[in-house]
Amino acid sequence: MSDTMISRAAETSSPPGNHPSGDNRFELVDKHLKRGHYAQDQLIETLHVAQDVFGYLSEDLLIYVARALRLPPSMVYGVATFYELFTFEPPGDHTCTVCTGTACYVKGADDIVRGISERYDVPAGATSADRSLTLKTARCLGSCGLAPVVVLDGDVMSHQTVEATLARVTGAVGGGS
Numbered sequence: 001m002s003d004t005m006i007s008r009a010a011e012t013s014s015p016p017g018n019h020p021s022g023d024n025r026f027e028l029v030d031k032h033l034k035r036g037h038y039a040q041d042q043l044i045e046t047l048h049v050a051q052d053v054f055g056y057l058s059e060d061l062l063i064y065v066a067r068a069l070r071l072p073p074s075m076v077y078g079v080a081t082f083y084e085l086f087t088f089e090p091p092g093d094h095t096c097t098v099c100t101g102t103a104c105y106v107k108g109a110d111d112i113v114r115g116i117s118e119r120y121d122v123p124a125g126a127t128s129a130d131r132s133l134t135l136k137t138a139r140c141l142g143s144c145g146l147a148p149v150v151v152l153d154g155d156v157m158s159h160q161t162v163e164a165t166l167a168r169v170t171g172a173v174g175g176g177s
Contacts, residue, residue, distance in 0.1 A: 021064075025053045025054060026064070028049070028053045029046070029049055029050050029053055029061075029064070029065075029068075030068075032045070032046060032049040033046060033068050033069070038068060038069060038070070039069075040069050040070065040071055042069070043065070043069060043071065043075075043076065043079055044079060044083070046065055046068075046069065047065060047076075047079070047080055047086060048085075050064075050065060051085075051086060051087065055090055055091050056087045056088060056089055056090050056091060057080055057086055057087065057088055058088070062076050062077055062080060063076075089127065090127075090131075091127060091134040092127040092128060092131045092132055092133045092134040093131060093132050093133070093173070094132060094133050094134070094152070094153050094169075094172050094173050095133075095134045095136065095151075095152075095153060096116060096133060096134070096135050096136070096150065096151070096152050096153075096165075096169055097136040097137065097138050097141075097150070097151040097152075098112050098113050098116070098124075098135075098136070098137050098138070098148070098149075098150050098165075099137075099138050099139075099140060099141040099143070099147070099148060099149040099150070099151075100113070100137045100138065100139065101138075101139055101140035101141070101144065101147075102140075102144075103144035103145075103147035103148075104141075104144070104147040104148040104149055105148075106147070107147045107148045108148055108160075108161070108162070109137075109147075109148040111162050112148060112150060112160060112161075112162050112165050113135070113137060114162075115162040115165065115166055116133075116135055116165065116166065116169060117135060119166060119169075119170075120132070120133050120135070120169070120173070122134075122135045123135070124136065124137045125137065132173050132174065133169070133173050141156075143156065143158065146158030146159060147159070148160050150165050150168075152165075152168055152169060152172060153172060
């Protein structure tokens with residue numbers, strides 16, 4: 001996306017269904033920006049909305065947010081890279097997050113990560129070559145009484161074992177390599 005296109009999109013309002021970028025997902029980001037009166041203190045929330053809409057934060061999207069909020073792109077990039085919640089690569093078709101907090105770790109979370117990683121040939125924090133699965137870890141998901149906890153495509157699974165987790169992931173993704 002060209003700088004001119006991004007600038008024009010940030011500075012003008014477009015009728016629904018006719019966003020200057022040609023990507024109508026920007027309309028959802030624009031609605032959030034308008035609701036927040038384009039306030040610079042809405043940066044983190046705006047980045048969350050943008051990532052929810054697009055699945056990740058591309059360079060073009062970061063520039064778009066910077067221009068819309070009238071912030072230096074370096075500041076937007078700095079905030080986005082500071083927080084682990086933001087991602088800069090498109091996710092796979094399915095996402096599996098394994099909690100590796102103390103309670104989950106003690107109850108076998110590392111074995112679950114290793115099992116998924118080996119089955120799908122994807123290291124933690126990456127997406128498989130066929131883009132079918134993104135494997136993530138989280139320091140804590142706040143469900144220690146349910147340890148070990150795995151979140152597969154938004155579904156929280158408690159008291160997981162390697163076998164149970166692999167069965168659920170295989171059901172969602174397929175057999176793996």
